Amino acid sequence: SRPKVFVPNQIPEQALRYLQEHCEVDYRDAEEKLSDAELIAGLQDAEGLMIYSRQKIEASILEHAPRLKVISNIAVGYDNLDLAELTKRGIMGTNTPGVLTETTADLAFSILMAAARRIAEADHFVKSGQWEGWKPSLLLGKNVYGSTLGIIGMGRIGEAVARRAKGFDMNILYYNRSRKPDAEAGLGVIYTSMDELLQKSDYVVVLVPLGPSSTRLIGEREFHLMKRDAIFINVSRGATVDEQALIRALQEGRIAGAALDVFEKEPVDKNNPLLQMRNVVTVPHIGSATLETRSKMAEKAARNLVAGLSGQIPVDLINPEVIPSASSQKKWG
Numbered sequence: 001s002r003p004k005v006f007v008p009n010q011i012p013e014q015a016l017r018y019l020q021e022h023c024e025v026d027y028r029d030a031e032e033k034l035s036d037a038e039l040i041a042g043l044q045d046a047e048g049l050m051i052y053s054r055q056k057i058e059a060s061i062l063e064h065a066p067r068l069k070v071i072s073n074i075a076v077g078y079d080n081l082d083l084a085e086l087t088k089r090g091i092m093g094t095n096t097p098g099v100l101t102e103t104t105a106d107l108a109f110s111i112l113m114a115a116a117r118r119i120a121e122a123d124h125f126v127k128s129g130q131w132e133g134w135k136p137s138l139l140l141g142k143n144v145y146g147s148t149l150g151i152i153g154m155g156r157i158g159e160a161v162a163r164r165a166k167g168f169d170m171n172i173l174y175y176n177r178s179r180k181p182d183a184e185a186g187l188g189v190i191y192t193s194m195d196e197l198l199q200k201s202d203y204v205v206v207l208v209p210l211g212p213s214s215t216r217l218i219g220e221r222e223f224h225l226m227k228r229d230a231i232f233i234n235v236s237r238g239a240t241v242d243e244q245a246l247i248r249a250l251q252e253g254r255i256a257g258a259a260l261d262v263f264e265k266e267p268v269d270k271n272n273p274l275l276q277m278r279n280v281v282t283v284p285h286i287g288s289a290t291l292e293t294r295s296k297m298a299e300k301a302a303r304n305l306v307a308g309l310s311g312q313i314p315v316d317l318i319n320p321e322v323i324p325s326a327s328s329q330k331k332w333g
C-alpha cells in the first residue's frame, strides 16, 4: 500500500499531484500554521511529513509520531528541525537548496537598494501627499555603485549576491567558516576576518544558516565595529543577530540603517522599535517568495519525501548519519 503522508499546509498544485501519485495524502489546504496539537493529531499514522520552516519539530512532537520516516522541509534553512532527535529516531530530514538561490539573492539585493535609496520612505512620502516639489536635499540616500559590500556567509546565496554586486562595481569582502577559492577566482571576492569586513563595509549582509555557531553571531561588539554610515541587511534568520543590540545601534546612530527580511520573533511584535524607524526597511520573510520558486521548492520537497519513503536516499538529505552505510562512508571518506 502507498505510504501515508501529512501535508498540513497549502502547497503548489504540481507538487501536490506528484505526492498524490505516490502516496496517500492527508492534505490541508490552509495557509495558517498548525498548532502543535493539530500537528500531532495529523501525525498519528503518517510516515511522511512536508512542512514549511516556521513549523518547529521537536521531541515533544516526534514522540507522538511513531511511524514517521521522513520530514521534508520546504525551505533551505532547517533550524526548525531538531536534527539530533530526528536521527535518534531514525527519521530522515530534507531541505530544498539550489532552487531558491537566485530568488533569495534578488530579495537581498532589493532590500539593500531599498535601504540605500530610501525607497520605502519615498513611496510613503509620495502616496501620503507630502511631496510639494523637487528639493535639493530631498530623500538623499547612499551610493550602491562602487561601494564596499561585506558578505557574511558565502554559500550559494552569498555567491549569487556577489554576482549581482559585481554588476554594481562593488568591492566585495566575505567572511565564511571556510575559504572559497573558486569564488575568489571567479568573482573576485576577497576573504577577510569578520572584524575587517565589519570595519570596511558600506553594506553588511548576513547569509549564514542558523545553527549553534551562528546564533547571535552579530551583536553589540560587531555593530560597534561597523561604519557609522553602514547599512545592515539580514536575509538569513532573525536569531543570527542580537536584535536588541541592533535596535540600540540604530537608536544611537552607530549604523545608518537596516534592511530586514527576518526577525528574532516572527511575526514581529507590533511594538518592536524597529517598526518605528524610517531608516529600517522591513519585509515579512519573503526571500524565496516568487510563484515560480515556491513551485520548484515544493516539487523538490515532494521528490525528497517520496524518495525517502521508497527506500532511496533523498538527494537533499540533511542528516546522512541516519543511514548507517552513509555515515560509515562519511567516516572513512
Ligand code: GLV
Residues within 6 Å of the ligand: 053, 074, 075, 076, 077, 078, 100, 287, 288
Ligand atoms: C526560508 O527561509 C528558507 O530557509 O528557505
Ligand code: GLV
Residues within 6 Å of the ligand: 076, 097, 098, 101, 154, 155, 156, 157, 158, 207
Ligand atoms: C543556500 O542555498 C545556501 O547555501 O546559501
